[in-house]
Amino acid sequence: MATESEVDKVDPIHQFGITKIMDFGEIGGVPFAFTNSALFMVITVAVIALFLILSTNGRGLVPTRMQSLAEMAYEFIANMLRESAGTEAMKFFPLVFSLFMFILVSNLLGMVPYFFTINSHIIVTFCMAMLVITTVIIYGFMRNGIGFLKLFWPSDIPMFVMPLIVPIEIISFLSRPISLSVRLFANMLAGHIALKVFASFILMLGGFGVIGYAGAVLPFAMTVALTALEVLVSFLQAYVFAILTCMYLNDAIHPSH
Amino acid sequence: MADKGAFDGASRRRGHAGKQSDLLPEGQFERRLEKLDAALDEVRPKPQRTSGPVQTRGADYSNALRMSSEFVAAILVGTILGWGLDKVAGTKPWGMIILMMLGFAAGVMNVLRTAGTTTTPQSGGEPGATTALDEDDD
């Protein structure tokens, strides 16, 4: 029964708690501190920077393993951007590449036990989504002027359905940052909660003695499978975020449908 | 896409051969076919065929994620907009009703757009369709 009280402490939400590491007091009534979330953002950026700097340090004509990995990531994003938004969009390559690497590395770091998953907080993903959408809006107006509004005005549609289509297009546009951020956030949150719940089943069954040990094999296998799935989801979410960024940039560059 | 065409061609050839083997001596045609298949297997690029299904599975999964979240997000945005409009303009139930329906329409359109741009590269949907993952062969 000692395990019983231990099991009671298993709280799948606890892993997402934010703790202050260094408190700087308040600025304008808003608490200002260096939290574990910020720490892991710094770690993520440091990992990416170290990886890219060290791997491209040799600049070999015949790449080493690390260099070819870095080149692969570069080529992957560059091809994606070029295919979906044209060569003109290559000026946004740093944005897309940074977003992709940041999401990918932070998701993968979040898979390490006891590490904090940055993207399980909607404010982080929403900030990234708003960064993308704001870039799209500002660049769209800068490049096309008022013609950017043609995005909401499909050209090959009869006039009398326009009052219906235009609000639909506007809602569709406004839903983009929501879907972009909620997808990443919800996948990370749900995946980690599911992992935690299945892992706690192992502890719970282990409390029943020998039969429990035998039964605990099932949730253990499930946990292993879920871990693999989570790694896949980490890649996919980073990929989806990057490709949607490319598509939205395409809208900013070529606003007419 | 390229190797899919080759595969279709091979199966068609095999079906054709089934008819023809009635005329030819028993077994001889089968042996020639096997030899041809072995020769073709050497010539055909293998890594593309093995990496194909895994990549498309990932692409399908990401498409499913995109569609469902975009559908729900459009309805959410429509509802929230309608609710806010009701709050501001005082048109109590109607803003939410109308904008939620519009949001639903926007969600269906999002799904259609996602599906239209990413499915069926082999059936020749749109030539300029963006198929990101499975277009590494050109």
Added chain:
Amino acid sequence: MEAEAARLIGAGIACIGVGAAGIGVGNLFGNFLAGALRNPAAADGQFGRLIFGFAVTEALGIFSLLIAFLILFS
């Protein structure tokens, strides 16, 4: 306070319709997949009808969700 409780219960009951729409969408896609596996060549041509059926089915689910929201927020 009891009217408040009845309101919340009513909103909850209205959400059953969303589940029913879920059954409908499941039926729709399941049958589409069954048909598409029997005749894959014809599947792509019916995609528009699939989406049309999905929209109509899901609209009823959205309708009940709308009723739930209306009960809750107005």
